[in-house]
Amino acid sequence: MRPLTIRSTLTSIIRHRELVWEMAVRDLKGMTKGATLGYMWILLRPLIQTAAYVVIVSYVFGSRSAREGTTIAYVMYVLSGMISWQMVSRAIEEAPTLIRNRMDLVKQVIYPVETLPLTSLIVGSVGAAGSLIVFLSISMLNGTMQLSWALLPLPAGLLICFTLGLSWCFMIAGTLVKDLREINGIMIGLLVYVSPVVVSEGMVGRELWTVVQWNPLSHVVICFRDVLQGEWHPVSWAIYVTMTALALAAGSAVVTRMKVAVNEYI
Amino acid sequence: MNISSARAARHETEVVVRVEHVTKRFKLYKNIRTGLVKELLFPRRRSDFYKDFTAVSDVSLEVRRGEIVGIIGANGAGKTTLLKMIAGLLPLDEGRIEVNGRVTALLALGVGVHPEFSGRENVLYTGMLLGMRKQEVLTKMSEIIEFAEIRDFIEQPFRTYSSGMKARLLFSVAMSIAPEIVIVDEALATGDMSFVQKSQARIRQLCSSGATVLFVSHNLRQVAELCERSIVMQRGRIVYDGPTDEAAARYVEGVHAQRDLQLWQETEPPDLRRRPLGTGEIHVDDIYFTVDGRRTNTVVIGESCELHVEYSSSRALPSVQLCVEIRSAKSGVTYAFVPSTIPGLLSGRPESGSPFRVTAGKGRVTIAFSRLVMGDGDYSCDVEMFDGSPDFNFSYDRCYCYYQRILRFQAIYREPRYFSRGTMTEIPVDDVRTEVLV
Numbered sequence A: 001m002r003p004l005t006i007r008s009t010l011t012s013i014i015r016h017r018e019l020v021w022e023m024a025v026r027d028l029k030g031m032t033k034g035a036t037l038g039y040m041w042i043l044l045r046p047l048i049q050t051a052a053y054v055v056i057v058s059y060v061f062g063s064r065s066a067r068e069g070t071t072i073a074y075v076m077y078v079l080s081g082m083i084s085w086q087m088v089s090r091a092i093e094e095a096p097t098l099i100r101n102r103m104d105l106v107k108q109v110i111y112p113v114e115t116l117p118l119t120s121l122i123v124g125s126v127g128a129a130g131s132l133i134v135f136l137s138i139s140m141l142n143g144t145m146q147l148s149w150a151l152l153p154l155p156a157g158l159l160i161c162f163t164l165g166l167s168w169c170f171m172i173a174g175t176l177v178k179d180l181r182e183i184n185g186i187m188i189g190l191l192v193y194v195s196p197v198v199v200s201e202g203m204v205g206r207e208l209w210t211v212v213q214w215n216p217l218s219h220v221v222i223c224f225r226d227v228l229q230g231e232w233h234p235v236s237w238a239i240y241v242t243m244t245a246l247a248l249a250a251g252s253a254v255v256t257r258m259k260v261a262v263n264e265y266i
Numbered sequence B: 001m002n003i004s005s006a007r008a009a010r011h012e013t014e015v016v017v018r019v020e021h022v023t024k025r026f027k028l029y030k031n032i033r034t035g036l037v038k039e040l041l042f043p044r045r046r047s048d049f050y051k052d053f054t055a056v057s058d059v060s061l062e063v064r065r066g067e068i069v070g071i072i073g074a075n076g077a078g079k080t081t082l083l084k085m086i087a088g089l090l091p092l093d094e095g096r097i098e099v100n101g102r103v104t105a106l107l108a109l110g111v112g113v114h115p116e117f118s119g120r121e122n123v124l125y126t127g128m129l130l131g132m133r134k135q136e137v138l139t140k141m142s143e144i145i146e147f148a149e150i151r152d153f154i155e156q157p158f159r160t161y162s163s164g165m166k167a168r169l170l171f172s173v174a175m176s177i178a179p180e181i182v183i184v185d186e187a188l189a190t191g192d193m194s195f196v197q198k199s200q201a202r203i204r205q206l207c208s209s210g211a212t213v214l215f216v217s218h219n220l221r222q223v224a225e226l227c228e229r230s231i232v233m234q235r236g237r238i239v240y241d242g243p244t245d246e247a248a249a250r251y252v253e254g255v256h257a258q259r260d261l262q263l264w265q266e267t268e269p270p271d272l273r274r275r276p277l278g279t280g281e282i283h284v285d286d287i288y289f290t291v292d293g294r295r296t297n298t299v300v301i302g303e304s305c306e307l308h309v310e311y312s313s314s315r316a317l318p319s320v321q322l323c324v325e326i327r328s329a330k331s332g333v334t335y336a337f338v339p340s341t342i343p344g345l346l347s348g349r350p351e352s353g354s355p356f357r358v359t360a361g362k363g364r365v366t367i368a369f370s371r372l373v374m375g376d377g378d379y380s381c382d383v384e385m386f387d388g389s390p391d392f393n394f395s396y397d398r399c400y401c402y403y404q405r406i407l408r409f410q411a412i413y414r415e416p417r418y419f420s421r422g423t424m425t426e427i428p429v430d431d432v433r434t435e436v437l438v
Helices: A002-015 A017-032 A040-060 A064-068 A071-097 A100-108 A113-142 A147-151 A153-176 A180-194 A201-214 A216-229 A234-258 A261-265 B003-013 B035-041 B043-048 B079-086 B119-129 B134-148 B163-176 B193-208 B220-226 B244-263
Strands: B015-029 B050-064 B068-073 B094-099 B103-106 B181-185 B212-216 B229-234 B237-243 B282-291 B294-296 B298-301 B305-313 B317-328 B334-337 B356-358 B361-369 B377-387 B401-413
Touching: A002 A017, A002 A113, A002 A234, A017 A040, A017 A113, A017 B119, A040 A071, A040 A113, A071 A100, A071 A113, A071 A153, A071 A180, A071 A216, A113 A153, A113 A234, A147 A153, A147 A216, A153 A180, A153 A216, A153 A234, A153 A261, A180 A201, A201 A216, A216 A234, A234 A261, B015 B035, B015 B079, B015 B212, B035 B043, B050 B079, B050 B094, B050 B212, B050 B237, B068 B079, B068 B193, B068 B220, B068 B244, B079 B094, B079 B103, B079 B181, B079 B212, B119 B134, B119 B163, B134 B163, B163 B193, B193 B212, B193 B220, B212 B220, B220 B244, B229 B244, B237 B244, B282 B298, B282 B377, B282 B401, B305 B317, B317 B361
Parallel strands: B068 B212, B068 B229, B103 B181, B181 B212, B298 B401
Antiparallel strands: B015 B050, B015 B094, B229 B237, B282 B294, B282 B305, B305 B361, B317 B334, B317 B356, B317 B377, B377 B401
16 A cells, blocks of 8 residues: 555656646745845855854854864854755744645645645755755865765755655644644754754764764764765665655655545644 | 437536535534544544534535536535535545546635735736646736736736735636636625626636536525526535526525524614714604514515504603604615605504604504515614604704614515515505507
């Protein structure tokens, strides 16, 4: 049954690709319409956040390792982590309200709700793509280009599948239990401090690093960073691939089964 | 019959929507906040947390290709729930629905509209949300704008449009699709008369091209003009399925039957809070209709009823005239019951058709109708009592009392055949002659 539901859900997404894309464009336009800086905000937000993390970790917490290496190296470390983190965290935070925020749409029009997370992912990826471009540009200027960059589509593809699966689950659950939005928001806010986005193995020591490893989202960040900075963590890759498969299977099963039923609860 | 006409005939009689014994229940949680969470946490005790409400009960229905089927019924009869299930927007609890073709649901206009976007942008997104491809919308863009009659404003933000313009544009988008099965729910109710007519023509055109339409409206006239066949729903069930004339009659009859039940239960007292105009010598204490001796706010046209005005007077007055003006909310027509000018309407004491004497203290005037002649609809009453002597020069200030909108009531037809004609007043005819002219 499982491969079938995954296939039918993905087929539906492919069939509605035009709608997904146009709705993403519409959301992006809608988000920035009327704002003076317009699209600039989408790019500025992750960069400002990166700067904030760098300042907090290296000066406020006074992490020795962060300051021992060059500041630029640490900035690049945080930036490479931010790219995947902001996509996953945004998806998890947004998913519970995806259906609720489009209540009129879902209730009145025969809307393929399974495409909502992808639309949201495309919107979210604009900021991440901005961060990626900044990262790649600085690396090229520094002469720290990596051959492994060619493999970028691999963690990116996994990221799409992982967040889709996760969003499907949270989207349906969030429609039924409104509190999920707050719970997810708080979780993400806390998890960033036990993730390899801001800390590295060398900075925190063995014990704390084990805690970081228990955070499932850490492996997404580690794998992305592997490709960007030319490292290799096979265990994280194995966990990432397994999580993606599970998320996709669970998500498509949930969304297939519940997408019509949730209309009763909104 | 040759092969192609046989195929055409089969094509026309093909069932595109088949609803079989469908039942839909909704859970009404006792505590709307925690009900669902409790149900999820304690699945064994789930029935403690909600009550079932059956919105659609054992409904069966077949719709053939190219049919326009009207669906009528009071609010809460289950029309929208049924349509949503046909559109696949709600799951069924029992039964089966089979739909052959792409369904477009026009349950509400303006879905997915962004106020900051221009009319043109909104046309694109609305079209796509209704299931069209981008290219398809772009190709039809000029046709849509033309149909909506808002060419000059199409680049302006949608928020600057008048509500009529918004409705026209959105309806035009909806009508530009070439749907196989289209569900229209009240969406036609907006727009001016010529646009409504244009829209109806478009719906007819869609149907003749093979599309099937399910049309929900409370406007019986619209349904009668569009649909040959209609379904009447009452409390979640289909109570009639057949020609629209008969369906409309059944619906109105149903409404009347329900009203008859409520006729005696719902009486609304007069509104005496407002200060009356006039000199204040007389106060109205109560005003009400009675039918068969029972107090009511609903009178039946063509049947008997009595209007009672109870008053108290601070002193004895030799000649008092009473006038009751009633204003129709539906048509704006004002009628007046003036006993002295319509002899015979005033029954009992004092004597019919003339001003009456009032003693200090309480009294009552009863105006009786053996056969009430007036238009149907909701009415409000003004009551004035004034000096009945011939040389009295009428003004509101000089009245003994003048009450505005003191009582509300409704006049209904017992016979349902007058449905959908606006306010209808039957004028009694004294004589009819027939002649043969050579």
